[in-house]
Amino acid sequence: MWWLKEVAVIDPSQTISSPCDVxxxxxxxxxIASSLTEVDVSxxxxxxxxxxxxGKGKFLFPGLIDVHTHLREPGQEEKEDILSGSRxxxxxxxxxxxxxxxxxxxxxxxxxxxxxxxxxxxxxxAHVLPIGTVTKGMQGSELVEMADMKEGGAxxxxxxxxxxxxxxxxxxALEYAxxxxxxxxxxxxxxxxxxxxxxxxxxxxxxxxLRGIPGSAESVIVGRDLxxxxxxxxxxxxxxxxxxxxxxxxxKAKARGVDVTAEVNPHHLIFCDEDIKLNDTVLKxxxxxxxxxxxxxxxxxxxxGTIDMIATDHAPHTQAEKTRPFAEAxxxxxxxxxxxxxxxxxxxxxxxxxxxxxxxxxxVSPAKRFGLNGGTLKPGAPADMVLFDxxxxxxxxxxxxxxxxxxxxxxxxxxxxLPVMVWVEGRLVQKDRMVL
Amino acid sequence: MKWQRKDILGIEDMSVEEIRQILHxxxxxxGILMRPIKKLPTLKGKSVxxxxxxxxxxxxxxxxxxGKVLGADTTSIAVxxxxxNKGESLYDTAxxxxxxxxxxxxxxxxxxxxxxxxxxxxxxxxxxAGDGQHEHPTQALLDIFTMEERLGDxxxxxxxxxxxxxxxxxxxxxxxxxxxxxxxxTLVGPPTLLPVEMASLGVKMSxxxxxxxxxxDVVMALRLQLERQKSGLFPSLxxxxxxxxxxxxxxxxxxxQSIVLHPGPMNRGVEISDDVxxxxxxxxxxxxxNGVAIRMALIYLLIGGSSNVVA
Numbered sequence: 001m002w003w004l005k006e007v008a009v010i011d012p013s014q015t016i017s018s019p020c021d022v023x024x025x026x027x028x029x030x031x032i033a034s035s036l037t038e039v040d041v042s043x044x045x046x047x048x049x050x051x052x053x054x055g056k057g058k059f060l061f062p063g064l065i066d067v068h069t070h071l072r073e074p075g076q077e078e079k080e081d082i083l084s085g086s087r088x089x090x091x092x093x094x095x096x097x098x099x100x101x102x103x104x105x106x107x108x109x110x111x112x113x114x115x116x117x118x119x120x121x122x123x124x125x126a127h128v129l130p131i132g133t134v135t136k137g138m139q140g141s142e143l144v145e146m147a148d149m150k151e152g153g154a155x156x157x158x159x160x161x162x163x164x165x166x167x168x169x170x171x172x173a174l175e176y177a178x179x180x181x182x183x184x185x186x187x188x189x190x191x192x193x194x195x196x197x198x199x200x201x202x203x204x205x206x207x208x209x210l211r212g213i214p215g216s217a218e219s220v221i222v223g224r225d226l227x228x229x230x231x232x233x234x235x236x237x238x239x240x241x242x243x244x245x246x247x248x249x250x251x252k253a254k255a256r257g258v259d260v261t262a263e264v265n266p267h268h269l270i271f272c273d274e275d276i277k278l279n280d281t282v283l284k285x286x287x288x289x290x291x292x293x294x295x296x297x298x299x300x301x302x303x304x305g306t307i308d309m310i311a312t313d314h315a316p317h318t319q320a321e322k323t324r325p326f327a328e329a330x331x332x333x334x335x336x337x338x339x340x341x342x343x344x345x346x347x348x349x350x351x352x353x354x355x356x357x358x359x360x361x362x363x364v365s366p367a368k369r370f371g372l373n374g375g376t377l378k379p380g381a382p383a384d385m386v387l388f389d390x391x392x393x394x395x396x397x398x399x400x401x402x403x404x405x406x407x408x409x410x411x412x413x414x415x416x417x418l419p420v421m422v423w424v425e426g427r428l429v430q431k432d433r434m435v436l
Numbered sequence: 437m438k439w440q441r442k443d444i445l446g447i448e449d450m451s452v453e454e455i456r457q458i459l460h461x462x463x464x465x466x467g468i469l470m471r472p473i474k475k476l477p478t479l480k481g482k483s484v485x486x487x488x489x490x491x492x493x494x495x496x497x498x499x500x501x502x503g504k505v506l507g508a509d510t511t512s513i514a515v516x517x518x519x520x521n522k523g524e525s526l527y528d529t530a531x532x533x534x535x536x537x538x539x540x541x542x543x544x545x546x547x548x549x550x551x552x553x554x555x556x557x558x559x560x561x562x563x564x565a566g567d568g569q570h571e572h573p574t575q576a577l578l579d580i581f582t583m584e585e586r587l588g589d590x591x592x593x594x595x596x597x598x599x600x601x602x603x604x605x606x607x608x609x610x611x612x613x614x615x616x617x618x619x620x621x622t623l624v625g626p627p628t629l630l631p632v633e634m635a636s637l638g639v640k641m642s643x644x645x646x647x648x649x650x651x652x653d654v655v656m657a658l659r660l661q662l663e664r665q666k667s668g669l670f671p672s673l674x675x676x677x678x679x680x681x682x683x684x685x686x687x688x689x690x691x692x693q694s695i696v697l698h699p700g701p702m703n704r705g706v707e708i709s710d711d712v713x714x715x716x717x718x719x720x721x722x723x724x725x726n727g728v729a730i731r732m733a734l735i736y737l738l739i740g741g742s743s744n745v746v747a
Binding site: 198201202203204205206207208209210211212278279320323324325326327328 | 448525526527545546547548549550552553556567568569570571602605608631633634635636637
């Protein structure tokens with residue numbers, strides 16, 4: 001049994017934001033109380049040994065749930081695999097991660113869904129939940145066997161990485177997915193408008209001579225999918241929203257009662273197009289970093305609930321792939337290990353975002369939307385938790401990363417405020433920044 | 437002034453003094469180039485590698501000649517026009533060149549930023565001979581050199597650059613360089629080839645060539661990539677030529693004896709008519725000659741060491 005004493009519990013699911021004592025037993029939260037005595041605790045332990053953690057000055061919150069990660073297995077294990085990715089997850093404070101379907105082969109059958117799920121169980125770190133494709137082979141035409149894949153453990157359906165260009169296929173997907181109750185996740189990118197662009201179209205792309213991707217490449221698909229979700233009354237989740245126009249469209253659709261949720265990636269909240277350097281591909285990401293105005297709109301949208309959740313879009317690549325001229329390097333930022341601390345340092349510490357909202361958006365909302373266990377520390381809930389030390393300091397170094405990937409803009413940067421203990425179902429999987 | 441830079445990657449971050457020094461050196465180089473026996477021992481024992489990922493006859497030949505006149509050994513690494521996923525990565529090629537102990541590498545590459553990527557890896561100097569849509573510094577320098585030869589000091593002069601500005605590294609480098617020298621630059625093209633983000637270059641923009649021409653001392657036509665029509669960027673060569681082609685009639689609107697430049701190769705009858713291309717005010721061949729002088733100057737400044745040919 002674990003006894004966390006005087007720890008600042010942040011649990012928006014129960015509107016708790018105050019110092020408490022927390023008891024963990026048999027993999028579950030046993031009790032949360034304003035304070036407990038030795039007598040209370042030993043009574044509840046029923047003879048079991050008690051590990052006591054002094055939590056003063058630290059935060060305890062439900063383990064983060066990341067609905068958008070690329071774990072690359074099967075097929076691209078040189079970039080990442082389910083073991084390394086789920087280790088990176090718990091090092092970064094994530095206890096549940098959803099694995100995107102654009103692997104090789106793509107996850108478009110129950111057998112593959114079960115493979116990913118089982119690899120996650122064998123790894124034994126974060127809960128790994130597979131996302132299935134929407135269409136066979138991610139070809140954008142025929143729907144997958146959604147009901148069967150749900151039986152196998154699919155948490156959602158998405159052709160992420162490719163957009164479903166055919167609006168009728170998207171409409172049918174929203175209709176058919178009702179059989180499963182699971183959301184369709186839209187990648188939100190018009191292929192023709194995006195073209196072979198490399199960064200957001202704007203003054204910075206014009207100056208550097210990097211082909212631009214207009215903001216409309218995202219927003220026209222956001223608009224289309226909102227209209228389709230409204231018409232079908234289907235369940236839509238919009239991935240990696242990056243433009244002010246998209247935020248506006250979502251806000252209006254929500255006001256009309258459309259069943260939609262949306263996510264934003266940490267890098268879109270922290271960086272903008274002007275941060276991109278021609279000879280450094282680390283910020284080459286899709287959707288591309290927007291303008292400062294986009295970034296402000298995203299933060300506002302996250303604060304007012306238009307954007308429901310934060311998701312990393314963890315996109316690991318090898319150093320060889322990223323060490324190329326800008327046009328030739330793949331899109332993506334690896335972020336499972338750094339995202340929480342980056343958001344803490346860049347948004348929470350300066351007062352742009354409350355920690356309560358971060359936990360709500362990165363744990364409570366994803367659990368609710370995708371029907372997952374977790375996202376709460378209510379007694380009886382699985383003890384998926386993070387102990388966060390706002391004073392802990394670390395310099396992000398390649399040697400310390402447990403992900404296979406090094407493509408993070410925070411290499412060499414010094415962070416203050418990191419997850420120092422992580423439990424998955426009451427089992428300690430990370431302690432003092434080391435994955436156990 | 438002692439030359440400090442290891443590489444020539446772009447004009448954007450170059451100082452006016454550096455540009456002046458290059459132009460001054462190029463003047464001496466042109467004198468050497470015009471001699472009947474044009475061979476110097478200055479760079480004897482130095483090796484210059486040409487690494488061209490895009491086909492280019494004139495720029496590559498120009499660099500080769502520049503190196504040879506100065507006495508350097510020039511080598512061309514033939515890079516097949518292969519897709520980026522095939523063959524050796526630029527990183528590995530750079531490591532190979534490093535091991536070959538080249539003194540200077542001239543690179544042309546289809547990706548913006550490729551020259552600076554190479555320069556970060558190599559101890560040897562790097563000259564950017566065109567990187568994607570980013571910069572083509574030697575072209576801008578030879579254009580400026582050519583303008584100064586005819587017009588003298590360029591401060592306050594008016595230069596109109598017309599064509600596919602969006603995809604043009606020549607336009608970007610010229611816009612940076614000319615602004616630094618106090619020139620009024622106007623970029624002209626249809627909205628699809630001169631979109632709003634080109635305001636980042638900080639110069640005037642217009643979609644109407646006729647109204648941009650009055651007072652122009654220099655009119656520079658950019659090469660139109662004919663395949664842009666297929667991507668829908670303009671409807672036809674006919675309409676492009678009607679709106680943006682340089683003709684004798686249209687050039688009268690400058691109300692000056694303006695000079696005409698073109699980086700070549702020209703699409704005669706599209707961006708420039710035959711009679712303009714062959715007129716006395718078109719300095720297109722002179723640009724080619726001056727190109728060798730500018731490249732000699734740059735090679736000399738980068739690897740010439742303490743030898744002094746520019747007394």
